Amino acid sequence: MTWHAQLTDLDDATLMFRVRDGDDRDAFAVLVKRHQKMLLNFFARSGVQYDYEDLVQQTFLRLYRYRERYVATAKFTTFVFLLARQVWIDELRRRKRHERLVDGLAAEPPPEHVAPTAAEATASGGMDLERALAALPEGLREVVELGVYQDLPYAEVAEILGIPVGTVKSRMFNALAKMRTFLEKK
């Protein structure tokens, strides 16, 4: 227990170095416990309805496989979100019916607002916000996810998404404007 308590005091990068250099299972367990909820909500808000825990597992598996490539040039969470986003893209590709969304990840989001459905129009409170977020095009939604929910700085969001900081800002503006419009229409 003492050793475990010491491990939990370590920062992410140090724990990851232990995993990278010594295949330290306990260190990896601390990383899993520390970040699984963050990833779970990342996937849950991505529109995954039921297998988001499987996607969290895939992300950590990928983290383990890439452990030897880990260098502390970026924040650990940036590294994890890069992997999570790749898992999500792979998942979308796997689901043939979601190919349209995959394309949307690489392209600028279309200017049109996605109209709420009748079911959405009857929702209220927190559900309204969830539905407004879910109604966003993928390119906008992930900026809100990383910039608002995860509270990452624009530069980090830009690094994860592989887009310029200016694009992050414009997408954030568009996303919040669309959500506001969505909520006002109700």
Added chain:
Amino acid sequence: MNELAPADAAAFSALAGCLRAMPGREPSAGLTDRILSAVDTERGLDRRRFLMPSPWWGTLAASLIAALSLIAVYQQRTRAPASEQPDGAAWLAASQEPDGTWSPTKHGGAEAYRPALTALSALALDRAPGGFAPQIQRACDALAALQGADGAFGGEGRARLYNHAITTFALATLCPKHPALKPALERALAYVSAQQTAQGGWDYEPRSEGNAAVTTWQVRALACAEAQGFEAAKTPLRKGLRWLRGAARDDGSIAYHRASTACSDSLTALAAYALITAGKAFPGLPELGRHAAGSLSAAPEKAAVADCYRDYAKVLAFESSGAAARAETVRRQMLAQQKAAQPDQWESVGGKLYTTALTALASR
């Protein structure tokens, strides 16, 4: 964002604050263990790769495998029928615990799914030709013993309803040959009915009217029991089928939640099978199921990781919709994956028991 008018900036700031204040989901209790278990499996694969770096080792291993294969072929030709199953039935029989269950953790799975994995293993043995009656009897006894006072078969969270549906399905399937299961089946059916939502579905998430993944299994169990004259299955079956009908979309796919867009081949295939078989007495449902089955592809997936659950469901959907050739294509793919010991995405949940049992069930 920096050039926003003050009013807009304030509104956006308030909106962002609301978003941040929304409660997040909590990971299930077993998630950490499942992740670490999957990583342990990966670590094991790494070590095996590390231990076999030289071509000499490869040659030696190939020779050893060839020799063992020859011995196995010889044994298959000379031994009792139980060892002649190419689809894993013999392995399942040999892996049964003395108490009649199958241990998930011994084969890379999660302990929470012991009832469901025992049920699937028993079904696989029941479907295999001859020689497994003692193992099936022990499994029946074990399944009845796993039942709690409320009629459920154990597990928490999502495991509980899956355990219950799959085990109830097994009891209903095995009951004609094992009539002692009848009281347990009746209690299980009562629990199924009690867990059904007002809309007719089942779910492990609060405030949900049902999800297609667990609802299809419950419907299968109810249909099997109803076919044998269990009156208690009739009403919940009808409601469950109505729920599934509401989850079908125009393109043939089946949504996870009726109002959601999330679909998968596994869900579509399982629901298609349920609609065609369990819904045969209801106008329009078999046609809807065949439409769903028709939206599926039988082409081999190119992913490095197999998906026995999806493939098993596809075999059921294709068989029941009359697409025997497509079913055979998927079946052959499953057997090839098993033969090649290809990693399966459900291994961390069900381990080798799950992949072997589903492959065996799909093969007949």
